[in-house]
Amino acid sequence: MSAATTTLVPFEDVLATYDPALGLEVHVELNSATKMFCGCPTEFGADPNTQVCPTCLGLPGAMPAVNRKAVESAIRIGLALNCEIAEWCRFARKNYFYPDMPKNFQTSQYDEPIAFEGWMDVTVPTEDGEVETYRVEIERAHMEEDTGKSLHVGTSGRIHGADYSLVDYNRAGIPLIEIVTKPIVGAGARAPEVAKAYVAQLRDLIVALGVSDARMDQGSIRADVNLSLAPKGSGVLGTRTETKNVNSLRSVERAVRHEMQRHAAILGGGGSILQETRHWHEDTGVTTSGREKSDAEDYRYFPEPDLVPVAPSREWVEELRGTLPENPTQRRARLQAEWGYSDLEMRDTVGAGALTLVEETIAAGTSPAAARKWWLSELARRANDAGVELPALGVTPTQVAAVQALVEGGSINDKLARQVFDGLIAGEGTPEEVVEKRGLAIVSDEGALSEAVDDAIAANPDVAAKIRDGKVAAAGALIGAVMKQMRGQADAGRVRELILEKLGS
Amino acid sequence: MSAGQDWTTRTAAELADALAAGEVTSVELTQAHLDRIAAVDGSAIEGVHAFLHVDAEGALAAARASDERRAAGSPATFLDGVPIAVKDVLTTEGMPTTCGSRILEGWVPPYDATVVARLRAAGLPILGKTNMDEFAMGSSTEHSAYGPTRNPWDLERVPGGSGGGSAAAVAAYEAPLALGTDTGGSIRQPGAVTGTVGVKPTYGGVSRYGLVAMANSLDQVGPVTRTVLDAALLHELVGGHDPRDSTSVDQPLPDLVGAARKGATGDLSGLRVGVVTELQGEGYQAGVQARFTESLDLLVAAGAEVVEVSCPQFVHALAAYYVLMPSEASSNLAKFDAMRYGLRVLPEGVPDPSAEEVMRATRDAGFGDEVKRRIILGTYALSSGYYDAYYGQAQKVRTLISRDFEAAFAQVDVLVSPTSPTTAFRLGEKLDDPLAMYLNDLATIPANLAGVPGISVPAGLAEEDGLPVGFQVLAPALADDRLYRVGAALEAALHARWGGPLTPPELPAGLDRREGASA
Structure with a gap:
């Protein structure tokens, strides 16, 4: 059952039997100076729990207020992804218990995202040197707040088996934009590359917009990769798995490839895919089962009553459209x-x-x-x-x-x-x-250089003789000797000039 | 009657005048109220038990600072130096805030609610924190984890709820002013049954920042006082826009004090008053109905035109409220998980408990039955597959109730009804019958659902039990000034008839006050 015991199917064989469908959920941490719903700073790397206030700590009585800059960034991302921008949308509460979530609900957007129905053309180079373009359809881009960060102290480093856990709430409340694609079908063997190219292009876009540090290694862009396989030509969608926190472009490609091979192995063996969250392991290049999604958490979404609807005026949206790169x-x-x-x-x-x-x-x-x-x-x-x-x-x-x-x-x-x-x-x-x-600078001391050339001539009389006879090409051997003596820190052109000068060629 | 007691029976406006005239100092006033608290408040076992925490030291320090300002000729506000009590659901920096719950026992907030910060900036010494039903869930203050508050009119009876502590403190002369919060009637209903004035402002009229939410879309902070003018003074002081509360209205308050003074002249000519058909009759105690009718006659005598107005959707208000309020509450109360503050209970017999097990044990031990009941109700109503049938449907009812108000206010300037169907009931009488308890808020809930303001003004004592009856006035959103005009006119007419305000019987004094003693 575990990934370790599943024998992967060779990639080519997967494609002979199945069509892959991809879906990508990318979280972008915005670089706004303050958090999504309070005035706390967002700088990376501060001492734990120093960038917190009653609101982002979820203290009783504290209330959120929307950061206009974050809404602006969300709209610009939406526009750059050719999305519609909602005339009116609300935040919602996503209810679930977790120690790194101060309120035990995440303030997010549910059925009323700020941006929806967009697309991005992704280009992938082909073997014959041409470029192939895939249109990735964007389902939505919505605003939400980040959670705190748990540190599980103990030998395992994970929550299970930890001696105790610490939580840093500096990250709690940092604005996030989650960008969700529609299922990407028809990529076939190129699915892993398309996934990587999409994330890479999205990252470039985010960088060009200037709305995020866009550092995958620092987690300011995090990708979740959904993958399913369907019988070749069936045109349906199979059961998907969601691989969380794939934190480099290379890993996006590898994770898709791995999940395709793993799904094919399970389906080929007569099994069925469990709809679940999976963890990506960078070191071993495999995914393992996370919490199951099928015994579904019911997030009990409802509109956040502490916030008023976000209703960006059309004038503002057009003004922001004018700022797009x-x-x-x-x-x-x-x-x-x-x-x-x-x-x-x-x-x-x-x-x-x-x-x-x-x-x-x-x-x-x-x-x-x-x-x-x-x-x-x-x-x-x-x-x-x-x-x-x-x-x-x-x-x-x-x-x-x-x-x-x-x-x-x-x-x-x-x-x-x-x-x-x-x-x-x-x-x-x-x-x-x-x-x-x-001490890498080239030695331009003519005395030292001249001495080294003299030494090289003295040590290689036969080569010197050839050069005197006009075989200038032989100078290479002497140049090499001089450079060796000078430990590379000489201008080879000048060495050549000196040799030819001294040998009268 | 001691000199101290003399000051405690004055209204806040009178005290402010006396301070301004140099007849008394804030320290003397504050000490007089602290003495009164010490004499009559008692504990969970006996006495009024309006306070969960008394901050004598802090109040006197604030009073000294107030006296210094006044001596320097620069009082911060008209009410500078007049002491006040604050419901324990509002955060107070450096002062415990329990919301009447075990789960917050010992929690001292690191920040002030906006309204509390405004009180401090205005120079009002804070006497302490008042008792309440746990997380404001109840209509009798019996659901406080720290024992019930008793009605100063009859210590065998409840003071209403959830803000029974604030209402009882004001009725018992332990404080001239108090702040309450009203989600479905928690200011107005206690006001009615303790013979005090209670105002629920327009939704968004007073900042909720620092109010530990029960139901965010319904909660409002408001004044609890003995006169309509005092309520207007306090309302103006704490009200107005707050950038920390996104739902707060970004426009100036109407002239509330001016409206109260104008109303007190007794002239209501040109005012159209609508009696809500659905908020009277069956279920309303005869003595309550009689006092209500008598007050209507006084309004007519003052020149108002009284008509009957039907709000047919009001009959669904209670049902919608008991879906929406617990839905929001179930989510709000999730934060009490023992991870960061408040109570932490380790599960028994579990050697190495996980965070989840600690959360479960703490919530099981820390929440009372009524809170658990509402968490379960709300969680169910929001669950996938039930959401549309419950939460979605209740939101529709809410819209229809707002439309009823709109239609009614197209015909009349204010709507009126009895505040509460009955006078104060006996302690324990409805504790085992949640539905009977919920019915207390029948007349107050529609205003919360629609976000309109309401006031309860003492309308006299019911014939059959001699207990106070409240008269409710409702106005359109943002027209809070109408409450004060009508309320002050009615108050003036009633006081003229009674020869002054109603006074509760003498309370037993010299009780043993034990901080935090529980029943």
Whole structure:
């Protein structure tokens, strides 16, 4: 019964028998200065229970008041997702008991979301270098408050088996927007990629809107992945599972793939899928059963009587529509033209999630080619090795621009630049400080360089003779020897000049 | 009669005048009321038992500060220095707030309700917190976990509820003023049966921030006093917009004190008064009906035109109320889970209890039967599959009741009825019959459902039992001034007839006051 004992079905075999249907619920933590229903600050990382008040602690008698900035962000997200914006909507109480929820109900929206009926076009590259577009239909985007954070102290780290639990209510009441898709069908083998691309594009959109820090690693964007399988060609929807808190783009793709294979194994063995919540395990790449949803919690939703309806005027909505950033497709076309990238280069840049990083690096003064080189060849590889998203690597566009400026100024070369990135990732300071601390600057002391060239000539008389005879290509061996002696901290071009000078070629 | 007792029988307006004239200090007034409390309030065992907590030290400190302001020639408000009692459902920083429940025993809120903050800013010393039915659920104050309050008119009888403590404290001269809260009649019905004035303002007229909610869409904070003018003074002081309460009305209050003074001249010419057909007759005690009719005659004599108005949907008000109120209450009371404050009970015989087991044990031990009854009712009414039939249907009834009010107020300026169908009943008489208890609020509930304001004014004593009867006036939303005009006119006419206000019998004094003693 448990995931561990289920033998997964090979991915290709899943597709031979079943059609997958996806559904994504993405929670976006807004970056408003204050909480959804009170004036407490929302800054990440403060000491536990220091950003709380009677309202977000749910003390008896305290009342909520809606944060207008959060409503504004919700409307802008809705508009960017091509949604209708409600003329009138209410908050509702979602009732259930949990220690990290101060009131034992969550103030959320139920049947009257602020935004509904939208869509987003998601692009996925194909093997032949083309781009395929899937239209993901958005069912709703609604406002709600976050819960507190439980810390289960004990060996297990989970609630079961904990010695005791602590709750930090700093997060309680932080505004969230939950964006729910309609079932995404027809993606077939591309389902895992479509899921990932949707979340990635949604994240880019959120970043462009400036409404959230959009850091999956800090939980400011959290994805729940719903998946079901139906017999191939049946056109129906099967029973779904909901995999909670999938916290990286890569994991979104892996979780979908895993659930497809797991569902197929259970269905193929004559079993049926239990409608339940599942937990994603990043380390092992599997899901395990969470609480069952079938013995259904009845949330007893009813309209929140302490709040008045939210009724955004049409004038306000249109005003907010005017503040939307250009849509991702337009933006890509514009940037590609500006940068002179080929289609392939552009696709790689987007695919690596580096579009904004490259854009900001170029804005900091780096050439489009150099920006692409560093982000795509060097830093993307490191992010992949470290298993993190590119933005979470710890290197900023400003730093990349500074490194490239050092290269262009002749203080370091490309090879040394890689060591500078090591230093940046290790948190050793600015690029200049890393160069200084690690002693990476190219030696421009002509005396030392000249000495090293003399040593190399003396040590390789046969090579020197060939060069004297006019075989200039042989200089490479001497350059290598000099660079080795200088531990790479020399300008190879200058070394070459010196060798040729001294050997009279 | 001691000098102290002399001050306690004055109205708040008289006390404010005496303070302004330098005839008395706030410390003297406050001490006089503390002495009166010490003499007659007693405990759960005997006496009035209007207070759950008396804050002598805090009240006297506030009184000293008031006297200093006045000596410096800068009193904060007209009522600066006049002491007040506060229902224990309103949060008071540094002073226990129990809502009459074991589950909040010992909880000291870290913040003031907006109305309490306004009292403090206005310079009113807070004498203490008054007894109430647990979480304001009841019509007799017998559902207090700390023992009942007794009616100063007859200590064998209930003072009404849920705000029996505030009403009894004012009736027994333990406080000149008090704040109450009214969800289905909890200010007006106790006012009626204790011979005091009680006002439920327009929904949104007074901030609810810091009022521990029973039913958020019905609750309102309001004044409990011995005269209509005092109620207007207190209403103006605590009322008005509060950004912390989203449902509070963002516009200035009407001139309530002016309306009360105008009404006291006794001229109601041009006023159209509607007697609600559905709020009289069967179920209404004869003596209550007689006093009501007599008051109507006085209104006519003052120049008002009296007509009968039918509000046919009012007959469904009680049923709708007993769906909506428990629905909201069931959700509001979920927060009492032993995790953050208040009572924590560990389940017996469970070695290593989970959070859920602690929640269950605490709620089982901490809530009384009436509270549990309403949590169960509300949880059921909101459950999926029943929601439309109960909560949804009750909301429709609520809309229809609002329409009845609209139609009625198109014909008349105010509506009137007896406040409560009966005078005060005996302690224990209806405790085992929840439905009979609920019927006490038959005439007061429609106003809460529609959000309109209402006042109960003492209309004399019923022939058969000599106990106070209340006369209710209802006005359209935001027209609270009409309550004060009509109420003050009626009060003036009745006082002229009686030769002054009604006075309850002398109470036994010198009781042993034991803080928190329970029955």
